[in-house]
Amino acid sequence: MRSMHVRVLFFGRLKDLAGKSGDTLELPEGATTGDVLARLESQIPSLKKALGSIAVAVNQQYAGADTKLKSDDEVALLPPVSGGSGESAECDTASGLPAGRRRYASIIRDRIDTSGILANIKRGEDGAAVVFEGVVRYQTRGRKTLYLDYEAYEEMALQQMDGLAEQALKQFQVRDVALVHRLGRLEIGETSVLIVVASAHRAAAFDACRWLIDTLKRTVPIWKKEYFEDGAVWADGEPFPAEIPRVNS
Numbered sequence: 001m002r003s004m005h006v007r008v009l010f011f012g013r014l015k016d017l018a019g020k021s022g023d024t025l026e027l028p029e030g031a032t033t034g035d036v037l038a039r040l041e042s043q044i045p046s047l048k049k050a051l052g053s054i055a056v057a058v059n060q061q062y063a064g065a066d067t068k069l070k071s072d073d074e075v076a077l078l079p080p081v082s083g084g085s086g087e088s089a090e091c092d093t094a095s096g097l098p099a100g101r102r103r104y105a106s107i108i109r110d111r112i113d114t115s116g117i118l119a120n121i122k123r124g125e126d127g128a129a130v131v132f133e134g135v136v137r138y139q140t141r142g143r144k145t146l147y148l149d150y151e152a153y154e155e156m157a158l159q160q161m162d163g164l165a166e167q168a169l170k171q172f173q174v175r176d177v178a179l180v181h182r183l184g185r186l187e188i189g190e191t192s193v194l195i196v197v198a199s200a201h202r203a204a205a206f207d208a209c210r211w212l213i214d215t216l217k218r219t220v221p222i223w224k225k226e227y228f229e230d231g232a233v234w235a236d237g238e239p240f241p242a243e244i245p246r247v248n249s
Contacts, residue, residue, distance in 0.1 A: 002029045004071035008036060011153055012079040012223035013234040014054065017046045027069070033058060033247055034065040036075050054079050055240050056247045057221070060156040064245035076153055080237030081217065082224040105161030105179040107154055112180050112191045121178050121198050128202035130209040134193040136186045140235075146227045150183045150192060153221040157181070160220045164212055172208035174199035179212065181222055192224075219244060 003026050010018045018040075025039055033056045041048050056063050057076040069075065114133060122129050136148050165177045180194040195212050199205035217238075224235045240246065 003027065004029050004031070004069070006031075006036065006069050006071070006073045006075050008040070009074065009076040009153070011076065011151065011221065012082075012225075014047065014050060014077050014079050016234070017050055018044050029071075031069050032065065033063055033067045033069065033075060036069070037065075037077075037247060040077075050079065051077075051247075053239065054247065055244050057153070057156055060153070060159060062244050063247075065247040076156070076221070078153065078221050079223065079234070080239060081220060081222055082150070082235045082237055103158075103162055104165035104177055105158055105181075107152060107158060107181050107183060109182065109184045112182055112194045114191065114194055117178055117180065117194060118196055121176050121196050123175070123198065125200060126175060126198045127200045128198070128205040130197045130199075130202070130205040132193075132195040132209050132213050133191045134213070136188050136190050136192060138188045140226055140228075143228045143230070145188065146229060147188070148186045148192065149225045149227065150181070150186065151223055151225075152181070152183055154183075157220050157222055161216065164215055164220070168197070168208045168212050172197075172199075172204045172211070174204050174208045177208065177212065179216065181216075181220075183222075 006025055006027060008023045008025055010021055015021050025036060027035060027039065037051055041051065055078045057078060058067055058069065059074050114131065118129060118131055138145055161179045165179055168174065168177055174197050176198045178196045182192050186192055195209055197205045197209045199208070218241055226233055226235055
């Protein structure tokens with residue numbers, strides 16, 4: 001039987017459990033994402049309990065257990081992302097950005113320039129500009145936070161954020177949006193995520209901004225590790241929404 005090789009990426013707590021950020025697997029031609037998980041379970045027993053709650057992406061698109069793979073495909077194992085409102089949110093999981101399409105999102109490693117981004121997005125026809133900043137707080141569940149460290153599956157995260165922006169523009173009839181997420185080490189009081197919505201009317205701008213942050217925190221592959229005085233943990237995320245395929249081992 002002919003074989004093929006696929007690249008596997010681990011993120012968040014899965015990276016810690018696996019003891020590495022990636023691996024290459026040799027599989028028979030016609031293998032599926034489910035076969036990848038089965039192979040990983042046998043090779044890395046510590047992953048077994050975690051695999052039941054993850055999502056999988058193939059070449060930066062969410063995929064189900066029966067997705068057939070090709071040689072040199074990139075398979076990413078994604079634990080629940082670093083947030084969630086606890087509310088259901090519909091999302092477009094096929095959010096690749098075709099060539100020539102405008103980009104609404106960015107991922108950076110420097111401080112987020114909220115005032116500059118806000119000034120750049122506002123126009124004379126806008127009656128409202130709503131700004132949301134996610135800020136690092138000094139404690140989590142009663143434990144003193146020293147700092148946070150964010151990581152992302154960057155290419156996919158940008159695609160997903162742009163897809164959410166385009167959906168918000170249509171769904172809420174707002175004029176423009178900007179989404180910015182910061183990665184790396186963030187200190188107390190620093191901004192981790194910024195969403196700006198510009199619209200003729202405030203109600204639509206508020207609704208779009210709330211939907212964007214809630215959906216981003218449930219679906220976009222970005223994770224945070226919280227550092228405390230007595231140790232560090234990956235933040236628990238809400239289960240992925242039903243619209244995202246699940247791969248249960």
